[in-house]
Amino acid sequence: MDVPSFRLDDPDNSCEIVQGEERFIITCDNGETLNIRAHDYGEIYKVPGLYEYLFYENYKCKSPTVIRSELEAAVESENQDMSRLKVFDVGAGNGMVGEELVSAGVEKVVGIDIIEEAALATERDRPGIYADYFIEDLTRLPSEVEQKLINESFNCMTLVAALGFDDIPPHAFAEAYNFISESGWVAFNIKEEFCSKKDQTGFSKLIENMTQSGIIDMKSQKLYTHRLCQDGTPLNYFAIVGKKQEDIPAAMIST
Ligand SMILES: C[S@@+](CC[C@H](N)C(=O)[O-])C[C@H]1O[C@@H](n2cnc3c(N)ncnc32)[C@H](O)[C@@H]1O
Incomplete structure (x- = not known):
């Protein structure tokens, strides 16, 4: 599949980072911005390529x-x-x-x-x-x-x-x-x-x-x-x- 490009920003926070509770601000190709949590799978799967980008490209899942x-x-x-x-x-x-x-x-x-x-x-x-x-x-x-x-x-x-x-x-x-x-x-x-x-x-x-x-x-x-x-x-x-x-x-x- 063609993977679209995204921009990922981590929200400013001083809280302890917990697996699955990580929060991201994602800006898609079309300028749309999403504020999501790592385990919000439903929201992530709705955007083609976002799961692959977040976990595989960014967080090196293998x-x-x-x-x-x-x-x-x-x-x-x-x-x-x-x-x-x-x-x-x-x-x-x-x-x-x-x-x-x-x-x-x-x-x-x-x-x-x-x-x-x-x-x-x-x-x-x-x-x-x-x-x-x-x-x-x-x-x-x-x-x-x-x-x-x-x-x-x-x-x-x-x-x-x-x-x-x-x-x-x-x-x-x-x-x-x-x-x-x-x-x-x-x-x-x-x-x-x-x-x-x-x-x-x-x-x-x-x-x-x-x-x-x-x-x-x-x-x-x-x-x-x-x-x-x-x-x-x-x-x-x-x-x-x-x-x-x-x-x-x-x-x-x-x-
Ligand atoms: C991190 S994803 C892993 C997806 C895939 N196995 C992979 O490695 O890319 C975890 C998946 O488990 C699913 N899941 C969570 N609870 C479940 C349950 N009780 N029964 C079946 N699937 C479940 C979620 O919806 C999600 O798609």
């Missing part, structure tokens, strides 16, 4: 390519073929992860996102990447959508830059995970702090329980800089790739 290469390496190490992967891309946004997966040669990608603006931006900027794209809340799926997702027989799930921060909570992660077939691949990233003992989000406990109970067979965990924060601080994430062994039981989801 997660879709990191997840793609970690997944490719794991699949290759088991002498499997990317072209066999039927991927469920969770929190798909405007399709940047789907685009990476399609260029890596996967069989198909189906996306899901909670907001309509994500699906509209994907259709506008990356048409044809997703075989299907659902606008749904994973924790409240209508039964017909649930059945469609089961019928897809996914053997891979990707989830990039969408865990925590009022995005996808642990129980929604578990719902998505349970759509993947046994021995299916799982590739996601998660903020380093959410994997620490001090974590309050529930992800650290869930991942530890999944690993210890053999629900996931961990293949790789790479610590890398997901993106920079507005003040230039590196935001470090783990890129995790594993193979699903079993569904996550309901009792584990509520812990």
